[in-house]
Amino acid sequence: MTQRQISVVVLGGGPGGYEAALVAAALGGSVTVVDRDGVGGAAVLTDCVPSKALISTAAYVGHVEEARDMGVHLAPEVERRTTDSAALVADMAEINDRVVALAGAQSRDIQNRLEQVGVRVIKGTGTLLDSSTVEARTSDGQVETLNAEMILLATGATPRVLPTAQPDGERILTWKQIFNLREVPRKMIVVGSGVTGAELAQAFLGLGAHVVLVSSRDRVLPGEDPDAAQLIEDVFRRRGMEVLNRSRASAVERTEDGVVVTLEDGRTIEGSHALIAVGSIPATDNLGLEQAGVELSPSGHIVVDRVSRTTARGVYAAGDCTGVLPLASVAATQGRIAVAHALGDAVAPLQVRGVSANIFTDPEIATVGTAQQGGDQPEGVHTVMMPFATNARAKMDNLTDGFVKLHARNGSGVLVGGVVVAPRASELIFPIALAVQQRLTVDQVASTITVYPSLSGSIAEAARRMHVIDDEPSA
Known part of the structure; x- marks a missing residue:
């Protein structure tokens, strides 16, 4: 006997939306994504992917300049090392053309994947008529009514602007x-x-x-x-x-x-x-949320629980429109959890304890656990900070700015957070995030053998320095 397909409608094609659609299709759902600006959403088209590509391009200019300190120069102009002239010149038009093309290619790859697994993509906007009906209006003016047993709202957020600072797109x-x-x-x-x-x-x-x-x-x-x-x-x-x-x-x-x-x-x-x-504001206007019974917070975010349910039966939400954590990784996780819960698959509620975040400055700042709170150190937590200045690999790479910081509970030694400031800190934070998520102790981290020389060796060294934890917190 053929199992009946569950109809799923997703509003928004960003990480929360397209990841949910892929999972829903894999679970046998009949899935429609209504997306206005392009699959991948702001994360792919105007935020994470293009902005980080721009940042990466800028870093190349700096790295070429820094290479002088390592004895490497652009031949034959060896005299550059004695001047302040730039070794490279950035062509903004060429850079932006590449960045936009890269983002577009990523968006097309995601849409192709959705279509391969049977997800229907409608280019347009959607409005909830009630908690099980969506009115989709396509970009060419066509109107279609979609009945759904599950609706996922993944509409993201838009840039916040000041009344006295209206963007014109030029200056x-x-x-x-x-x-x-x-x-x-x-x-x-x-x-x-x-x-x-x-x-x-x-x-x-x-x-x-x-x-x-x-x-x-x-x-x-x-x-x-x-x-x-x-x-x-x-x-x-x-x-x-x-x-x-x-x-x-x-x-x-x-x-x-x-x-x-x-x-x-x-x-x-x-x-x-x-x-x-x-900052940004949630894109929750003109969605028909009130008539569908979906509650909003005072900030305009959609109120959800840890399995992404809203206050309307059958309606879920994921991503920046919920205000849980403004991270593409969290949006995708929320979307997957929502679909698993709605379609009866095994599901674990969202756990933000082990969620890592990264700031793509140079050097990068990566954080996880209690470190994401910033400010004062939590009570009952011991902290050790290891500057990279004494790390052999850092010396090889001419890395002078950066450190590893670990937070652990007094007595038990369980890791509860960490910070890495370094080039590619987004990669180095993973072992700390894994330790926080799995509630590993500093001794367990310290006993794991690392590559020598490596920046990750400083993570293990910091853990070794936390072997004896005093009863009183210390810096």
């Missing part, structure tokens, strides 16, 4: 619009020093722009590990970035050939471009 930009630039900005003023602001400020600095970073807080990356944030700010300043702490922007206006940013204290900053990086 005043959001992070979605920077890939339209055809020349490296002469002077880029970045408003906002959170993750997006810090990452893109350093990217444009590396590409050759004069960068001013406007930070309303005492330091950049105010929500991150204080030691890591201070290190990155020191790197920014040393490389020539102008960082304005405790300086809140009140307005951004376009001039004849640039922009002017006005601060709340009356100071003004003139530049060629401004990037508004002051």
Whole structure:
């Protein structure tokens, strides 16, 4: 006897949406994805993939410059080592063309995969008529009513803008619009020093722009590990970035050939471009949520439980529209959990304890567990920090900025968090995340033999230094 297919409708084709669709198809569901901007969503088309590709490109320029310190020079111009001239020049148009093409190719790969497993993709927008019916309006104006036994909302988020700083896509930009630039900005003023602001400020600095970073807080990356944030700010300043702490922007206006940013204290900053990086807002308007019985939080996020259920029966949500953790990896996990729960597969509720996050500055900052909270050290936790300055591999790679920091419970020695500041910290954080997720002790980590020489050796060394844990927390 053939098992009846369960109908699944997904609104949004980002990581939360397309990962859920793949799982639903694998479980035998009849799946339709309604997506407006392109499969992959902002993560693939305008955020994670293109921005990190831009950051990676900027890093290449810096690495060539740093190679001089290692005795490597561009032949035949050996005299470059005695000048301040740049060894490379960034072609913004060519860089952005590559970045956009790369993002588009990734989007097409995802859509091809969806179609291969039988997922139907509708280009357009969807509105809930009730908790089991979606009205899909295609990009060419066609309207179709979709009946669903499960609806997943994965509509993501959009850049937050200031009423007095309206983007125009040319001089005043959001992070979605920077890939339209055809020349490296002469002077880029970045408003906002959170993750997006810090990452893109350093990217444009590396590409050759004069960068001013406007930070309303005492330091950049105010929500991150204080030691890591201070290190990155020191790197920014040393490389020539102008960082304005405790300086809140009140307005951004376009001039004849640039922009002017006005601060709340009356100071003004003139530049060629401004990037508004002051957070994001959930894309939950005009979805018919109220009539379907879906509750929103005061911030406009969809309220979900640990298996991604909303307050409406049969309706689930995943990703940035939920406000759980604004990470593509978490969105994808939420989507997979939602489908598994709705279609009766084995499911484990979302566990954020072992979720690792990364800031793609240079060096990168990767965190997991209690380290993601930033600020003061949790009570009953012992911390050890190992600078990479004494690591042999770091010396070989001319790495002078960075460290490993581990947090463990007093007495038990169970690892509860960690920080890595280093090139490719996003790769180095995995063994710490694994240890936190599996509740390993510092002794178990310390007894694992690492490659020599390697940066990961400092993780084991930090664990060895935590073998004896005092009753009282110490730094």
